[in-house]
Amino acid sequence: DAGVIQSPRHEVTEMGQEVTLRCKPISGHDYLFWYRQTMMRGLELLIYFNNNVPIDDSGMPEDRFSAKMPNASFSTLKIQPSEPRDSAVYFCASSFPEGLAGELFFGEGSRLTVL
Amino acid sequence: GDSVTQMEGPVTLSEEAFLTINCTYTATGYPSLFWYVQYPGEGLQLLLKATKADDKGSNKGFEATYRKETTSFHLEKGSVQVSDSAVYFCALSDRNSGYALNFGKGTSLLVTP
Numbered sequence: 001d002a003g004v005i006q007s008p009r010h011e012v013t014e015m016g017q018e019v020t021l022r023c024k025p026i027s028g029h030d031y032l033f034w035y036r037q038t039m040m041r042g043l044e045l046l047i048y049f050n051n052n053v054p055i056d057d058s059g060m061p062e063d064r065f066s067a068k069m070p071n072a073s074f075s076t077l078k079i080q081p082s083e084p085r086d087s088a089v090y091f092c093a094s095s096f097p098e099g100l101a102g103e104l105f106f107g108e109g110s111r112l113t114v115l
Numbered sequence: 116g117d118s119v120t121q122m123e124g125p126v127t128l129s130e131e132a133f134l135t136i137n138c139t140y141t142a143t144g145y146p147s148l149f150w151y152v153q154y155p156g157e158g159l160q161l162l163l164k165a166t167k168a169d170d171k172g173s174n175k176g177f178e179a180t181y182r183k184e185t186t187s188f189h190l191e192k193g194s195v196q197v198s199d200s201a202v203y204f205c206a207l208s209d210r211n212s213g214y215a216l217n218f219g220k221g222t223s224l225l226v227t228p
Contacts, residue, residue, distance in 0.1 A: 004158075031214065033216075042221060043221070045216070045217070056215070093159075103149070103161050104216055106159045107158050108156075
């Protein structure tokens with residue numbers, strides 16, 4: 001398996017622009033997680049899905065952030081409008097917890113810079 | 116809520132030195148505990164895990180024991196190598212939170228030749 005695939009790997013944009021990050025989980029995994037990593041706050045859980053349904057979005061910082069999972073093989077995280085404080089590395093991870101006691105498989109991340 | 120506290124870095128060691136990275140947790144249930152490692156420019160990889168009290172996780176010479184009495188899961192390695200230089204994250208997950216991982220802040224390790 002190719003692992004969790006994220007795109008783009010790097011994104012540089014200007015404040016106010018819309019940003020869309022994409023994730024393809026490992027086939028057969030029924031949980032998908034979006035995390036944000038910054039130096040100041042470490043790794044923060046933004047939202048997670050089970051069987052394509054959002055279960056907990058309490059970590060989504062503001063209404064500017066939205067996430068969707070239209071099918072089992074694709075998810076997006078959108079920021080509109082983007083702000084400089086959104087600059088971070090965004091990680092997608094997937095798992096099938098009942099089989100692996102919660103082990104998550106992470107993508108390589110999308111590094112976002114908002115100027 | 117559940118939380119993880121790990122020692123702050125950076126930690127700098129000479130090759131072949133003994134490594135300990137402390138991790139303690141707070142949880143209302145019976146979480147599973149993990150150590151993840153992040154190499155520069157990469158995502159996180161599972162290093163080891165333990166799912167119940169007194170379990171010992173081990174991998175690549177690293178070990179950690181799930182201590183319920185002290186709510187700890189300290190990471191140890193007897194002889195570190197330059198290739199172990201990375202950021203190490205302690206984490207817990209619980210069925211009640213959908214197995215979402217709750218991470219500590221991470222500890223940066225630099226091993227010098």
